[in-house]
Amino acid sequence: MAHVHFSAGLRSSFTGGVADLVVEATTVRALIRALDERFPGIGEKLSSGTSVAIDGEIIPDADLEALAPHAEVHFLETLGGG
Amino acid sequence: MSRIQVSCTVNGDPVDFLCDADGSLLNSLRDELGLTGVKEGCGTGDCGACSILLDGELNCSCLIFAPEAEGTTITTVEGLANGDHLTPLQQCFLEGAALQCGICTPGVLVAATSLLNHNPNPTETEIRYALAGNLCRCTGYDKIVRAVREAAAQIRETSA
């Protein structure tokens, strides 16, 4: 069970205002698949052009990351660094 | 265009090289003599990375036509140390971490050498103005100024 939080951008474009959700998923990939079923189109957005923060840690290309029970998941803008 | 032969003394060695009439001394030092410690940061005399001593005076080698070097004595960063024996300035730059990327370092060391040749006991302000023609984008100058001050003190102590 992952606790997913949506940024305001995702709330306005995909989730119809839903701010957070508890989803049964053990990997980020499974989580994105489940979210895409519920909010069609969000899967593509989440698979490219976002980083994922799992329990506070920002992880690029996170789709194969395991989600611990009660993991807190945030989807964020992709970041660059200098 | 026929090339011009130039004879001069570089880092203690008599050398000859060929250059174009409008070629810069910087390019001759780097390309003809292989002294790539002399860096090009701008080519317009604004950054000081190509600093050399020409007959003992500080100059930007990018602003000097190569033929003007005829008969002169030149010191580049490669000529500061005596073999593996570093000068106090070089040693203080290492110990004081006064370089980060190191691209400006050759020019800064030559300019600081010139300063200490003229003024063995410079104030912080004098150091800052003497090095104002040498751009460094990494360090914020703090550790450079400290290293020059420390080297000056060491040189004074040794020669006292």
Place this chain on the structure above:
Amino acid sequence: MTIAEDPATTAPGYKWVGTRMIRPDGFEKVTGRARFGADLKLNGMLYGHVLRSPHAHANIVSIDTSEAEKMAGVRAVITRADFPAPSGPAGDQDLQRNAMAREKVLYEGHVVAAVAAQTRGQAKAAAEAIKVVYEVLPHVMTVDEAMAPSAALLHPNLMTKGIDPAPTGPSNVASRALYQGGDLDLGFAESDVVVEGTFTTKPVHHGYIEPHAAVADTTPNGRTTLWCSSQGHFTMRAMSAKVLGWEPSRLKVIPAEIGGGFGGKTTIYLEPLAVRLSQKAGRPVKMVMSRDEVFRATGPASGTKIVAKMGFKNDGTMVAAELWMAYEAGAFAGSPAGAGSMTALAPYTVANFLIEGFDVVVNKPKVAAYRAPGAPMSSFAVESLIDEAATKIGMDPIEIRLKNAVTEGCQATYGPKFPRIGFVETLEAIKNHPNYQIPLGPNQGRGVASGFWFNAGLNSSATVHVNEDGNVIVVTGSPDIGGSRASMALMAAEEFGIDAARIQPVVGDTESVGYNDQTGGSRTTLATGAAVIEACRKILADLRGRAAKQWDVPLDKVEWVDGQAQHVDGTQPPLSLEDLAKGWNRTGGPLTASAALNARGVGSAFSTQVVDLEIDPDTGHVTVLRYLTAQDAGRAIHPSYVEGQLQGGVVQGLGWALNEEYIFDRNGKMENASFLDYRIPVASDMPMIDTIVVEVPNPGHPYGVRGVGEVGIVPPLAAVANAVEHAVGRRLRDLPLSPVRILDAILNKDC
């Protein structure tokens, strides 16, 4: 603090970590021996020269290279016809179009063609003989111009992402980032004090002293060796391959020493051009940018416009914040508007906020990452308004920040909760420093600001060898911009328990070590350091096993202490690293191990800074009297180079605040593309930068490292603006705060 007065201090429990060893590459760098990008010369080498667009925006009608090709010494000419048509994801296509213009040029300086010839002069003359017919198009130079309804479009297919409903037609807005929390109307209704304003910043350049340089040597079988100065030779390989239409493995990239990067050397410019010219000419080709080209064609940081409004309670509590921010991307999408949106309010808890960040294309060079990309601009607006609020409330600027500062467990405005962080510690360090109490004179002002940056992890690899004499080679693929060889040596020394001078750190080429992402995002000491530590620990496990074999005892009877294997009961004489290395024939062969990882445990960085400055009321000139910075480094592996990062970031930020800006004429041509006219800080402009390295160890790293390279540049913009306000009594919201602007503010104080 002088060198002599500042003896090495080790971190608690460490022998090497926290000491100030002389950097392993130092001797080469103070004697002129170090080889930078432009220093390589190969037999038969040609020189390349680029023909660049003189127009800010124009269709390329035709390119005629016939005359140039016939000129003396010319061996190859390349144009768009020599590169595959752009393909792949949008970002890849932009990379390809930026490397070599296709249908049109999008900024002055955009590459149109390149020539390789036997001398520089021949290459330049031939490039100038190429005939290009342009159809000049209207250009847009600012976010206001680019976002106007009737604006000329740079890209016919650019549809704004992140807008609901999705737009029906193209525009110059590539995307919108949106972060929102609470109820903004309620927040402002609850506020006792509301402050607001519009802030602008100009594009600024990284100003690394070493211009971009590349040498390519392509053999007839198509294999290419590329020497270049970059922040990451593996990414140079990947990006160049995309533009060339090659598999990355055809390229071997050998890193030159890098003469400064600051984010600007994380992308390609000359590299694919040099390779293609070399391939076409069948000879090695060297290309070096002039300073003029560096300014006109390589990434500056975004110019921005930010409309900000914030609300506070009378006790200083921040209750509402609204930010509308537009970032110039340059000619192709990809400004750091998203990062600017996420960092803007990150240091604070605020219940009600709305942050919109727009990525806007304009006819300027494509922006490149620059030290905490996106953060300095949004922080400039937010930290200026916090200062205004503090003044209105009558509160100390440190106290108002302490009142709202995030701590462990707080939710960041961009979503996740913070782990252990050191923001409050930086505020306390400034507050308790004597500088903060020094009385100020007339025309003097003191300004405070704070900043946040994420820091990064990403991919790193390292290989560690023990030589037969017991000395150690540490190979990584992370270019050393500011002392990372030294930090790798110190961490390896700590692991092995041997003198750091016995460690030789090496930056390996793309065929000598596993993949490494770039030296950027403040990640190298953390991530590449973690790979080094892991590789060392593999060898240490191996060494214990070999000692156990030699003593014929179980493994758990062997421990590694102070550089040698010891029997826990003391029944065997210890075996040193040298002993075990000498005897490796008998115990399993050479000692080597590699580690590769996608680094986790990134710890974010905070900085708080205070500047005292004095303004000349007759000229508007600013003298920086003193500067104090406090930044959380987690753990300073080599304190001198950590201090150097902190100080260097501050001074770059001071340049941004006081002097630096791209100036364009009405045709979109840059007017100040030299170090004379684009004035970066020089030694006589600056005071000493008093530096406090705060150490709140990052629990995610074996030695507590956070990464220190970037956040230091975030606070100076607002710190200076705040100090100027206190000195002249006028709030200035447009950077840079050049003498002209300040004098105008003094003379028109009552306007």
